[in-house]
Amino acid sequence: MSYQSAIVFGFNEFAKQIALQIAPEYPSFAIFVMNESERLAAKVAGFEAMLFDLSEDWKIIEEKFDPSDLIVFCALDQDAENVFLTISLRSIFDELPIIALAGDHESAAKMKSAGANKVMATQQITANIITEMLEKPTVTGVLHDILYEESFLKIAQLVVPKECFLVGKYLHEIDWGEEFDLLVLAIVDHQLSATFSFTSKGHHHHIDPEDVLVVVGYDDSIAALSEAMGIIK
Amino acid sequence: MIGRWVVGIAFFLHDSSRYRRLKKFFHNLLENPTYPYKKFFDYAMMVLIVISVYILVYHVKYEVKPDWLFFNNYVISVIFLLEYLLRFWVYSDNTKVIIEQYEHDLFLQRPFNVLAALRQIIVIKLKFVFSLSAIIDLLAIMPFFHEIRLLRIFILFRVFKLFRYAKSLQQFISILASKKFEFLTLAIFASVIITVSSVLIYVMEANNPESPIDTLFEAVYWSVVTIFSVGYGDFVPVTSEGRTVAMVIIVVGIAVISFATSIAVSAFTEKLDEIKEDKLIDDVSKFDQFYLICGYGPLAAQVARRFLKDGKQVIIIESDHHKVAEAQKEGFLALAYNPASLYSYNTIRINFETQVIAAILLEESDVLNVYTALTIREISKNVRMLSILLHHENRKKLLLAGINEVVYTQELVGLMSKEVSGRPVAFEVIHALRSENNGVFIEEIVLDALMAKQFFETTKLSMFHKRLIVLGVYKQLSQSFFFNPSNTLVVEEGDVAIVVGTRSLIDEFRIQMRRKKRV
Numbered sequence: 001m002s003y004q005s006a007i008v009f010g011f012n013e014f015a016k017q018i019a020l021q022i023a024p025e026y027p028s029f030a031i032f033v034m035n036e037s038e039r040l041a042a043k044v045a046g047f048e049a050m051l052f053d054l055s056e057d058w059k060i061i062e063e064k065f066d067p068s069d070l071i072v073f074c075a076l077d078q079d080a081e082n083v084f085l086t087i088s089l090r091s092i093f094d095e096l097p098i099i100a101l102a103g104d105h106e107s108a109a110k111m112k113s114a115g116a117n118k119v120m121a122t123q124q125i126t127a128n129i130i131t132e133m134l135e136k137p138t139v140t141g142v143l144h145d146i147l148y149e150e151s152f153l154k155i156a157q158l159v160v161p162k163e164c165f166l167v168g169k170y171l172h173e174i175d176w177g178e179e180f181d182l183l184v185l186a187i188v189d190h191q192l193s194a195t196f197s198f199t200s201k202g203h204h205h206h207i208d209p210e211d212v213l214v215v216v217g218y219d220d221s222i223a224a225l226s227e228a229m230g231i232i233k
Numbered sequence: 234m235i236g237r238w239v240v241g242i243a244f245f246l247h248d249s250s251r252y253r254r255l256k257k258f259f260h261n262l263l264e265n266p267t268y269p270y271k272k273f274f275d276y277a278m279m280v281l282i283v284i285s286v287y288i289l290v291y292h293v294k295y296e297v298k299p300d301w302l303f304f305n306n307y308v309i310s311v312i313f314l315l316e317y318l319l320r321f322w323v324y325s326d327n328t329k330v331i332i333e334q335y336e337h338d339l340f341l342q343r344p345f346n347v348l349a350a351l352r353q354i355i356v357i358k359l360k361f362v363f364s365l366s367a368i369i370d371l372l373a374i375m376p377f378f379h380e381i382r383l384l385r386i387f388i389l390f391r392v393f394k395l396f397r398y399a400k401s402l403q404q405f406i407s408i409l410a411s412k413k414f415e416f417l418t419l420a421i422f423a424s425v426i427i428t429v430s431s432v433l434i435y436v437m438e439a440n441n442p443e444s445p446i447d448t449l450f451e452a453v454y455w456s457v458v459t460i461f462s463v464g465y466g467d468f469v470p471v472t473s474e475g476r477t478v479a480m481v482i483i484v485v486g487i488a489v490i491s492f493a494t495s496i497a498v499s500a501f502t503e504k505l506d507e508i509k510e511d512k513l514i515d516d517v518s519k520f521d522q523f524y525l526i527c528g529y530g531p532l533a534a535q536v537a538r539r540f541l542k543d544g545k546q547v548i549i550i551e552s553d554h555h556k557v558a559e560a561q562k563e564g565f566l567a568l569a570y571n572p573a574s575l576y577s578y579n580t581i582r583i584n585f586e587t588q589v590i591a592a593i594l595l596e597e598s599d600v601l602n603v604y605t606a607l608t609i610r611e612i613s614k615n616v617r618m619l620s621i622l623l624h625h626e627n628r629k630k631l632l633l634a635g636i637n638e639v640v641y642t643q644e645l646v647g648l649m650s651k652e653v654s655g656r657p658v659a660f661e662v663i664h665a666l667r668s669e670n671n672g673v674f675i676e677e678i679v680l681d682a683l684m685a686k687q688f689f690e691t692t693k694l695s696m697f698h699k700r701l702i703v704l705g706v707y708k709q710l711s712q713s714f715f716f717n718p719s720n721t722l723v724v725e726e727g728d729v730a731i732v733v734g735t736r737s738l739i740d741e742f743r744i745q746m747r748r749k750k751r752v
Binding site for chain 2 (some may be wrong): 018022097129136138147186199212
């Protein structure tokens with residue numbers, strides 16, 4: 001799934017890192033901040049930021065971006081502000097993918113209720129990483145390489161096309177490692193659904209069109225499977 | 234001449250490693266609560282005391298075998314005597330006193346004053362001799378002379394001697410001792426009341442032939458029994474004047490009892506936190522291994538919860554008492570000490586080399602985390618340290634302070650944002666694996682020789698084939714990761730297999746790999 005535009009709301013340390021990571025990925029990118037000091041901080045970091053307040057009617061988004069091809073990141077300082085921003089955006093844009101940052105579980109639940117598609121609970125993420133680094137250092141290293149580094153090993157999500165040879169088969173019928181040199185970690189019924197099944201929890205999943213396979217493998221193996229599945233890039 | 238001899242012997246003993254080792258051993262055995270063998274010595278002494286008291290009590294009415302009497306009168310008493318002498322010896326360092334006096338005199342170009350040194354030694358040793366525990370120890374040796382009936386009272390001191398070995402009893406005494414002044418005031422007040430009432434009741438009752446109170450001793454006995462609300466009723470005043478005195482004494486007695494109770498209760502209340510903390514420190518020193526979290530906040534709570542869920546032990550050190558109370562309320566083992574102070578670690582008696590798996594620095598400031606890291610590094614060069622980084626520009630400072638791993642959440646969230654916008658489902662899957670909330674786990678298995686040998690064979694078992702995802706093998710030697718390995722890969726001892734599956738499947742995989750050659 002790729003969008004043409006992205007907006008980051010806020011410019012604290014989190015927002016700055018998000019901006020640095022995603023700005024090169026989108027042809028159109030903007031930062032919205034709530035005060036002049038954040039605008040200046042963004043400028044120092046090399047970004048032009050626009051001012052907004054929480055009572056905004058978001059006409060500016062409709063004017064400058066195509067909401068159907070836009071993704072937003074809510075990374076304001078306060079969880080309460082992020083919740084308000086999320087609910088305010090959702091009240092106007094029904095389909096807009098909203099990714100919001102939350103400090104803890106409680107705020108994360110509120111963001112979900114407010115309409116965020118994905119919530120990144122920063123404390124939980126940090127706690128998971130700390131425990132993983134200490135308890136499973138090899139796993140941390142391997143996952144980091146797969147996810148974030150420019151290694152040949154990649155994680156990808158492949159949407160099953162209608163005419164794909166996999167349609168109608170069960171996951172367990174295919175020896176993915178042997179046949180395609182890749183591993184299927186999970187299968188999702190619908191692309192935007194948060195409900196997925198881990199393949200290791202049960203293989204009796206029937207592959208249907210529009211299902212999403214989450215696979216890990218080398219670039220060329222993933223490309224070969226995509227081709228075999230008839231996925232058009 | 235004598236002075237020269239004394240100094241010579243002092244220097245000889247001071248330099249003798251054998252002598253010092255021996256003295257240190259006895260000091261640890263008798264006085265050092267952290268010495269691992271002290272508890273065995275204490276238990277042995279307690280057993281001796283119980284045996285000895287039992288024999289002495291039994292002997293009051295019944296005949297005891299001569300062997301047991303000999304054991305009690307000579308063996309146990311001699312052991313107690315030896316213990317007393319050893320305590321007397323290790324209480325202070327005489328050689329140090331002599332050498333200090335000698336060097337002091339030398340510096341002032343005076344002849345060595347042997348008498349001054351001796352005086353100092355005597356003063357120090359007398360402090361020991363007149364300490365309450367030493368007096369009890371000395372008196373507890375006395376049943377050696379049990380044939381003298383009066384000296385049988387010293388049996389009590391053997392019971393008191395138990396206090397020395399039982400920490401809870403010591404605590405009890407120290408709590409009451411903290412209210413010494415209040416108890417003294419109460420004692421003076423009670424003594425005055427008893428004296429006055431005894432004299433009054435004697436004056437009122439002694440000349441009355443119908444009154445049972447005839448002597449001053451009986452008057453004192455009656456006063457004590459009445460003032461402490463016992464009132465046996467064997468001695469009662471019969472005159473109106475005597476009964477008036479009794480009424481006053483009864484009322485005053487209530488005040489005395491209430492005063493005594495309130496002093497004891499307030500002493501225990503005040504010391505309750507201290508007792509709890511002592512207990513916690515004791516518990517910590519008994520742990521084999523644990524993660525040490527320095528600084529408590531919502532993040533620390535999440536980290537601690539994760540470790541506890543995995544069955545790991547966690548100790549939290551935090552200087553803010555409110556936060557410590559919060560952590561304890563959450564059910565964590567938290568201590569109110571400054572994590573950046575050497576004193577804290579000395580008091581808590583943490584052994585970084587053997588007990589601490591890793592120190593996790595979670596203070597909400599890079600400055601504090603650097604300071605804590607330097608403190609811990611001063612104690613241990615090897616302990617693994619992980620810290621959160623609040624500001625990107627401080628990363629190098631944290632690494633310079635000796636922190637092994639730095640977690641910069643903001644950067645991580647930035648990377649994740651890229652992932653979540655590009656591959657939301659993949660992100661969700663990896664996040665779910667990491668949070669371990671879906672019943673599927675990603676685990677690393679360090680392979681021993683047998684496991685390495687049977688690795689591929691086990692993955693092919695129908696139980697695991699297509700069910701357990703073997704993501705790959707990390708080769709320790711070449712430090713490279715082999716994804717989806719085929720059986721042409723040479724798997725060796727020490728390599729790490731990374732697998733994805735349910736907990737029970739992964740556990741079973743481990744067991745099957747370690748199972749001896751299957752037929």
